[in-house]
Amino acid sequence: MAVLFLKLLGSFLTILCLVLVKPHTVSSAVIMGLRNHHNNHNHHRRPMLQANQSTCALFVGTWVRDDTYPMYQSPECPIIDSEFNCQMNGRPDSDYLKYRWQPLNCQLPRFNGLEFLVKMKGKTVMFVGDSLGLNQWESLICMIHAVAPRTRTHMTRGDPLSTFKFLDYGISVSFYRAPYLVDIDVVHGKRVLKLEDISGNGKSWLNADVLSFNTGHWWSHEGSLQGWDYMESMGTYYQDMDRLVALEKGLRTWANWVDNNIDRSKTRVFFQSISPTHYNPSEWSAGSTSSTAKNCYGETAPMSGTTYPGAYPDQMRVVDAVIRDMHSPAYLLDITMLSELRKDGHPSIYSGDLNPKQKANPDRSADCSHWCLPGLPDTWNQLLYTALFY
Template identity: 80%
Template sequence: MNHIPLYESSNCPAIIDAEFNCQMYGRPDSEYLKYRWQPLNCELPRFNGLEFLLKMRGKSVMFVGDSLGRNQWESLICMISSSVPRTSTQMSRGDPFSIFKFLDYDATISFYKAPYLVDIDVVQGKRVLRLEEISGNANAWRNADVLVFNTGHWWNHRGSLQGWDYMESGGTYYQDMDRLRALERGLGTWAKWVDANIDATRTRVFFQSISPTHYNPSEWSAGATTSTTKNCYGETTPVSGSTYPGEYPDQMRVVDTVIRGMQNPAYLLDITTLSELRKDGHPSIYSGDLSPRQRANPGRSADCSHWCLPGLPDTWNQLLYTALLF
């Protein structure tokens, strides 16, 4: 029997960020909670949180990356917690490092915020993204038993959302450069670090592929008129069929190339295509405490890049669980 969802947001309130807690913030529909990804020709094993903790006894799992990594980190904690509701736990939230412990199992599930993976420094009041430096962040990752990396979204941000003032590569400062090239250099630095510092016999390294956004309805509905919808707001069902009519993210070419070039390639958790189909899974305007004015203007305020919890990241973790334990 499959219980979908695997947990209730109300049973995991201290974990789920307001921006992912769509049920608490008034999302009226609940069908999106019940869809489950069914791969062709195989049956995914059922997620078992107790089994996970027994396997991870005395070990640490660390998610490293941007808020999509945090989305997945919170999902995994809730999935495990619902299997062992009475076990004692401890949590500390910080920036960049947040840690959740299942004390009875001495198992740690943590999140380290590093939206670009590579370092970002402040020099004379300016934020400098260092495409070849990673040691400032990476010392914190060295001793984890399982590492799950992700990056992507922040490399595209422009204007007020851009996270840096200059990029630095090979001693030269750039006001801008081709964003895919910048991603390739940054990921190349990460890959070199993993090859040089991670003992593949002791530590499992995963890379979470690019999580798609749903801001452009013409990607998924032929003949969508901008008058009816501007983004994922109001979407309550997945794309039908198993192919996504929109484009596959360019960034995935870079990810594939870099991982293939590693001595010990990270395990690519390729969630891109299955996530593209879930245009219904985003918080939209149910992303925390928006003002009535923001809610009235979904074209501007809907979040179509993160995911509701419970929701799609639970599927990502089911894949992680399967890759890790089977």
Template identity: 70%
Template sequence: MATPKHSSSSSPSSFTSHFIIVLAIILLQYSGNIVTVSSVLLVGLKNHNNNNVHHRRPMLQANQSSCALFMGNWVHDDTYQPYQYSCPIIDPEFNCQMYGRPDTDYLKFRWQPANCQIPRFNGGEFAARMRGKSVMFVGDSLGRNQWESLICMISAGLPAASPTQIIRGDPLSVFKFLEYGITVSFYRAPYLVDIDSVQGKRVLRLGDIRGNGNAWTGVDVLSFNTGHWWTHKGALQGWDYMDVDGTLYQDMDRLVAMERGMRTWANWVDSNIDTTRCRVFFQGISPTHYNPSEWNAGSVSTAKSCYGETMPTTGSTGYPGIYPDQMKVVQVVLSSMNKPPFLLDITLLSAMRKDAHPSIYSGDLTAEQRANPDHSADCSHWCLPGLPDTWNQLFYTALFFLH
């Protein structure tokens, strides 16, 4: 699971903006810290008609008004919930309604990007377009969060009798929509690079990804994520030693280690992925909400977690909290790639959703844990149905409507 800790960084206080229309990315610079906000120029999505949106083919045009896909606001909307909590693929730790969450308003907010409308997810349309193809999410449990959401969203758009198959394993789990020949997989690799067992010790190979990478070849759509596990310490740490060029270290600066590992991954993508046949995405860092003082600036709060939060953050003039240091590493590495993936930049929009975590409504908690939310609330992962459905709506938009 993602770490119940925050990484610290300075809060940005001012910015200068500039456009670089390369792979549709806008860079906003906050006091020397570059905050990447992927934006796209969506011609044909602005003021679209929902009835025919799936028949329209928007194109990128630099001379038209732009839609900042990952900048906007959450608006209340009672009309849309893509699936029910009875979707059988949802892990207990994400199934908040099944495990007693009493409120439902967190399900009734729609992401509204600046200056455009985006198509609602259509599971039947997704299946038809992806017939015979494969999608794989690679990374940690935040990737699994999105993987399960996507399966439920596709399933909700297909007939109940449409045959499916699931094969759960570690590191690879595969869900198949048999009628369409579609596979939607999750490959667990929280660091992306390899971990080997050497004399009973776990060695994190910062310069080696061949073991994991072999499983990712031949996939039509790849979506990667990493970040949270790099800061784990103590019992949550996933390795005993780090290997750098043949030398073993018991520890090192975690962000330096993450950058080394991500550069190994980036070199693998640049060398092994044919981007004419494989679409590559990278999921931005999913924020946590363990410190109410970060989103309640100036107020005194006795709470110590996201427990009891039922509404998104509103009226913020900047990033609501501490911008993740790991995201800065992601930006630096992606900007250096020859074939950079599409950045699914969900960090800011997710930071506004302090209300959307499982908190104590997670299936693996005991009664004693539920009675002590300050120590047991999960403010890292997200409820399903919930926020990852928006990630997938944006994934859907980028996959089918941006060219």
């Protein structure tokens, strides 16, 4: 009986110690909302961290002014393309650089470039997609370079693959241009968008440790901006089809490829949601800083509020449905709503691609699709950093 009593007492003390020992936390507002906004029980991630037993809605919140931003200056970053370098191209205002994303009930960890270098030592990060992925690729390199400007680097620019290496840490940060994700082949001189084939592109993605995909904008392009002459689906060629149907076919090809080819115990897979454009001032006219606004030109402050101000993009409904059906869902970095609020963040006419005549006609020439650097893509990378390490 004495032996049994001692065993029971030992078990009780063990349980008591487990109850009393506090879990490791990250400051006063640890991120718990690192899961998707939809269920993804199959994700292989660290356990959720708790803060005051609340759940952080990571992608729902508001923009607040913070004069400690931006995290780098454009002249200090060697990689920013002229099309994104708004300050170099004469943008007269700078308040758009001073905003921080504030989730509703938690704080985002501030991006720590040295921590990124140490934790990602010897690894490869690859962004795959269209020019919004290029935007984000350049942003991440600038954010890291700002804290380690003397580290040895090497860059190769190419099409479809560009790579920036932090040699002292063995880290590669790459961008692979694939606007539709699925393959485009040239058949008898015509560009054929192959909705059920991704093998040509996919072979270049196999060895990355972090993959971040995006697509969306190119699926709606028409006329001279359209990137294909025919679509092929199940052996049939189409001059056109419902673009949402085509997007879904392409995304399901991508999702199946990820499920069948990527070892999720070794590779983290992210899908970045649709980046909004700001060509329709009716979405923000109540808060516009320009009474005659016809697009994002002249906008210098974010929209307020915590709800989506316009019609939620139909493309996002497709993205959400496809990711839900994956065997092991990609982590959806849902930047759509928080980016929609940033009507002030686009290059507008402060892009290196415009001549003086075009700059004088912002109604037709303003770029309200891409984003200035420094700027909004830095927040996308702060969210990626949070999802990777917290």
